[in-house]
Amino acid sequence: MSDALTLKAYDLWKTYGDEAVVQGISFSLAPGEIVGLLGPNGAGKTTTVGMLFGTVIPTKGFVQFGSWQLPGQGQLARAQMGIVTQEDNLDPDFTVFKNLTHFAHHYRITGAAARQRAGELLALVNLEHRAEAQVDELSGGMKRKLVLARALLNQPKIVFLDEPTTGLDPDARQDFWRLVQDLKASGCGILLTTHYMDEAQRLCDRLLLLQQGKVIDKGTPTDLVARVIGREVAEIEGVETQILQDLAASHGAWYRAFGSGHLISLPDRYPEVVWDAIAAHHPSRLLRRPANLEDVFLRLTGSVLE
Amino acid sequence: MKLITATPWGVYTVWWRHFQVYRSTWLVNCLPPISEPVVYLLAFGYGLSPLIGEVDYLGQMIPYARFLAPGMIAIGVLFQSFFEGAYSSFIRLNFQKTWQALLTAPLSYTDVFLGDWVWAATKGTIAGTITGLVAVLANLYDLSSLVLSLPLIVLGSLLFGAFGLLVAGAVNKVDQVNVPIFLVIIPMFTLCGTYFPRDTLPPLLAKFAALLPLASLVDLLRWPLGLPPWWPLLLLWLIGWMVVMARLAALRIYPRLFS
Known part of the structure; x- marks a missing residue:
């Protein structure tokens, strides 16, 4: 060619x-x-x-x-x-x-x-x-x-x-x-x-x-995905917004309200630290998943793709 | 609108696409241009002839049916080319998106436009010729005259096909095609000397009718019965209408495809 x-x-x-x-x-x-x-x-x-x-x-x-x-x-x-x-x-x-x-x-x-x-x-x-x-x-x-x-x-x-x-x-x-x-x-x-x-x-x-x-x-x-978000994201429900905001700020993580819950990126280095800190608040729903392009778009634009 | 060069193949292949559709339902497509003139000739020619007898056309008395036949040829040309240009092109442009599909191939806008236009003219020419053949069989028009009239039939088909395309490009809904039909097509086919000599109309109306392009086409198609002395002007008038219609149609359709 x-x-x-x-x-x-x-x-x-x-x-x-x-x-x-x-x-x-x-x-x-x-x-x-x-x-x-x-x-x-x-x-x-x-x-x-x-x-x-x-x-x-x-x-x-x-x-x-x-x-x-x-x-x-x-x-x-x-x-x-x-x-x-x-x-x-x-x-x-x-x-x-x-x-x-x-x-x-x-x-x-x-x-x-x-x-x-x-x-x-x-x-x-x-x-x-x-x-x-x-x-x-x-x-x-x-x-x-x-x-x-x-x-x-x-x-x-x-x-x-x-x-x-x-x-x-x-x-x-x-x-x-x-x-x-x-x-x-x-x-x-x-x-x-x-x-x-x-x-x-x-x-x-x-x-x-x-x-x-x-x-x-x-x-x-x-x-x-790696540059804008990192490797992993946690989806959380049932934890106060202020707690998550403080947690994200203290670890340089990205945080965003999403639907009825929140998203927070887990730092590539020592993600367990943030994960354990979230889990300690006993959220009603907690999901750990790989970061994806939806997260990238959400972070860059503040809106979801539709 | 930029002038984009057309190629003979480009125009031909668009025309060919439309011909393939026509060919697949040729029997249905051939029916209107055959049945319409037969019905008109029977109804008006034989129905009215005993009442009217002869008509005075250019100072000579002509049997009514012979007077009527060229008018029927012109109406066949008008209806088939206009409706193909207006309705069918509108559907291809707005519902089937055929124009848009063709422009994903290596074809220019001019190719697609000319292909559609020539196809509309082809349908008018087919209708005019079949009508003419019916008139020949009824001994109302000579075969040799019909052959010599073919260029006129083609010119009329190009003109009314372009008018149809202009309508297709100008209206937003298919129902709106009815507006030029009621405002232009019906007055034209009733007043332009198709069914009766225009000099029976009030003078002002006769002058207005004479300006409409169908009047020139009908007068020219009646050449075997006689021509008015200014007939070259009628020919130029038709060509002028055709050029203006085609240009306006191209300008109206272009923005619907290119932004």
């Missing part, structure tokens, strides 16, 4: 009237890498993806993909891109199989070559048994897989997955994740937007955390 097909976003801005939806986002995506845009609804993820493939015109900044610069050369760049948009835009006028063969026509893949490629992709996403079904007869998970198959018709060098598993059941999500990991293994660069932490943590090599159109932090999921 040529390094020339790295995608680079330079200082992307998008404003609608007075509202800045995306503010100065820069990053790169190399072949064989999964980069995640993680943020709550309205953080600017979909707008950013739109700028990457050319349907959102940046107010400032540009995207370089190989020798093509977007938005001006989006049409040319998309010949090497696969795009799974958030909204379902499969063709209800065609069967599953024809959704692929007819869309292949737009890439100049026609006749027997189109039928062969459609067959390969249906096998890849385990939909070959539904080839003659109408799109309306598919489940949500099957539709997402078919959109992914359609995005791979041209054997793209880079794939955009915009909230690909929203609304899917756990089995369908696992199935989708397997496909994404296979794509990565084949050398494809993947940009994933999601508000699911488990998805981001499991799939992404690097993450950009977005809030209100800005990158508030970035790094690998492991590094982000």
Whole structure:
């Protein structure tokens, strides 16, 4: 895979009237890498993806993909891109199989070559048994897989997955994740937007955390969690707020009220000291668990992902 | 809106997609352009002919059914191209998101727009031609005249297809398509000289009707019966309408896809 097909976003801005939806986002995506845009609804993820493939015109900044610069050369760049948009835009006028063969026509893949490629992709996403079904007869998970198959018709060098598993059941999500990991293994660069932490943590090599159109932090999921929170977190109920606040302050730990209880990070060095101190207050519920991206987001933004 | 270059393949492949949908239900799709003119010709041609006999058109007396036939061709062109451009494109744009899907492929906005437009014009051309063939079979229009009228049928289809696309880009709800139908399409197809010569209308109304593009198309399609001396202006008038409609349609639809 040529390094020339790295995608680079330079200082992307998008404003609608007075509202800045995306503010100065820069990053790169190399072949064989999964980069995640993680943020709550309205953080600017979909707008950013739109700028990457050319349907959102940046107010400032540009995207370089190989020798093509977007938005001006989006049409040319998309010949090497696969795009799974958030909204379902499969063709209800065609069967599953024809959704692929007819869309292949737009890439100049026609006749027997189109039928062969459609067959390969249906096998890849385990939909070959539904080839003659109408799109309306598919489940949500099957539709997402078919959109992914359609995005791979041209054997793209880079794939955009915009909230690909929203609304899917756990089995369908696992199935989708397997496909994404296979794509990565084949050398494809993947940009994933999601508000699911488990998805981001499991799939992404690097993450950009977005809030209100800005990158508030970035790094690998492991590094982000370790740097911002630490290794472990305690979830506590039934202990007075002031006691926990004092405890956190005295040990340099992060503390936050959460739901009907509290969260407190356990220091990487001597976590037992804090843990035992909490336990000494006989909380009604006490849970010790590994820190995760939800904690990172909560600490950085003060809000949970939704 | 930036002018983005279209490619012949890009326009063709979008058109081809729409043709595949049409082909899959060709029997249903062919029914309206065949049945409509047959019904009109039977109802108005044979029903009214004994009452009307002949009409005075450009100073000569013409059997009513022969006068009516070119009007029916124009109506076939108008309805099929306008409805494809308005309703079908609106559905592809707002419900099926076909335009949005096509723009994830290596196609430009201009490719997708032209593909939709040419497809709307294709449907108008099919309808106009089938209507013409029905008129030929009924001995109301000559086959050679129909062949020579094909460029006019295509031009009219492009014009009304562009008008349909403009409506698709201008309205927010599918029901709102009814507004231009009642305000423009119905007055046009009743007043523009399709069913009766316009000079039977009050002078002011006749002048207004003559300005509507269907009037020019009908007058030009009646060329085997005679042409008004200013017919080249009618042709230019149609081309002008088409260019303006297409430009306005492209400007209205673009912001729905690109932000």
